[in-house]
Amino acid sequence: MNALQMYEASRNAAEVDWLFIGLCTMSVAVLALVFGLIWAYVIRYRAASPLDRGNLLQKTWRFETAWTVATLLFFFVLFGWGADIFVRMNRPPGDAMKIWVVGKQWMWKVEHPGGQREINALHVPAGRSIELLMTSEDVIHDFAVPAFRLKRDVLPGRYESLWFIADRIGRYHIFCDQFCGADHSLMVGEVDVLSPQDYARWLASNGGNETLAAAGQALFISNGCAGCHTGNSTVHAPRFEGLYGSPVPLADGRVVVADDRYIRDCIVQPEKQRVAGFPPVMPSFAGRVSEEDLVKLIAYIKSLSPAGREEPQG
Ligand code: HEC
Ligand SMILES: [Cu+2]
Structure with a gap:
């Protein structure tokens, strides 16, 4: 070191x-x-100094x-x-x-x-x-x-x-x-x-x-996200193709851009930002998915959008 x-x-x-x-x-x-x-x-005007203290200058x-x-x-x-x-x-x-x-x-x-x-x-x-x-x-x-x-x-x-x-x-x-x-x-x-x-x-x-996105895809299935968020689901839930980087209208009227922070919050605090036009049934995964797995899930969701695709490295 x-x-x-x-x-x-x-x-x-x-x-x-x-x-x-x-x-x-x-x-x-x-x-x-x-x-x-x-x-x-202090030194110049010390008590013992014999200076003339008469004509004071005007401040x-x-x-x-x-x-x-x-x-x-x-x-x-x-x-x-x-x-x-x-x-x-x-x-x-x-x-x-x-x-x-x-x-x-x-x-x-x-x-x-x-x-x-x-x-x-x-x-x-x-x-x-x-x-x-x-x-x-x-x-x-x-x-x-x-x-x-x-x-x-x-x-x-x-x-x-x-x-x-x-x-x-x-x-x-x-x-x-x-x-x-x-x-x-x-x-x-x-x-x-x-x-x-x-x-x-x-x-x-x-x-x-495996890439983060690939690991995320496996977690997406094992955590049951796919059950709601894929095409053949009976639950009316948003699809993720093209989500990353695009604006999302929320139920409370706000419009936010789907970045990493937004997606994270959707998974652990879904009640904070419900997407407009969907039933508020998404459960919170706080405490059930570790931070590292959240990273992978986000990477997977990102990989479904052109804006979130990481260029291949190495
Ligand atoms: C019971 C069904 C259900 C499950 C399971 C579920 N979701 Fe959802 N999810 C929804 C619904 C419905 C919405 C839209 C309403 C809302 O925002 O809560 C949503 C919204 C989202 C959004 C915001 C989407 C957007 O278009 O802005 C993300 C991201 C998301 N879910 C990720 C996940 C992940 C990751 C998992 C698994 C860890 C998961 N969901 C599990 C039903 C579900
Ligand atoms: Cu520390």
Whole structure:
């Protein structure tokens, strides 16, 4: 582990560092100015000093206002810059490769669309946008890769996403950054950033025996979803062809886009968002389907739509 470095290993890492340096410099400068003046005057006007205390200068508001506004502006520039970085870091590009991360006490489980699985390790190709879709099976964790200058809380019951472009081949720490129980300190791992060729080789040699979508199809049948959701069912339930990425009218009048989060909620909290025009008979599968199986079911439903089809990898 000692060999792992704190390099700026992702495309936005350098900018995050500059922002940090900028913020520290500004804060130290203002602090130095204020405290420097306090100390200078404390010493200059100490009781024993023989200075003339007679002709006091008139306080000028112009000076007060000018320096306050000037520092405020500097901090607003930093704020704007930080907000811009924050927004960009939270908007994954549409073509990002999606990888699933499930945190649990005390490990990180990773699932690739091709069915490759790993624990406390994450293999990614350099130079490509990667989006991690993360959730937790138990308590709040926090997925952090210091070399990418990235971290995000991972909460039970919902998907959080994080995206990056790793541009330096090598291995980097993964930490859980949220105290999550007795063995929190062991909840660590490594990101392995590979060249695209090495990544293809890694995918092939760890060849998932079946893709996530295929595993999801099996679960779709074994959990009884197929009983309602396929053509020859007696229950009037929606079909999933073309669902992913398209708008769905809900019974309460809202229209939502069927993304990963929506599909997850449909399975574990169907009462929260009933689809318009169907009887509200879908049971909740909360607690009956594990987070990892949810990922597979979602992958299966996605694979039925052109928008959700993952390009074949490896
Ligand atoms: C008893 C029949 C039944 C079973 C079993 C069932 N569903 Fe449903 N499901 C429905 C009905 C009816 C709706 C539409 C009404 C609603 O939203 O609750 C629906 C809605 C959905 C939706 C939203 C579809 C859309 O068009 O937006 C998803 C996703 C879904 N189900 C997935 C599943 C999965 C996955 C399983 C198995 C783990 C499953 N369902 C099991 C009846 C069922
Ligand atoms: Cu943790």
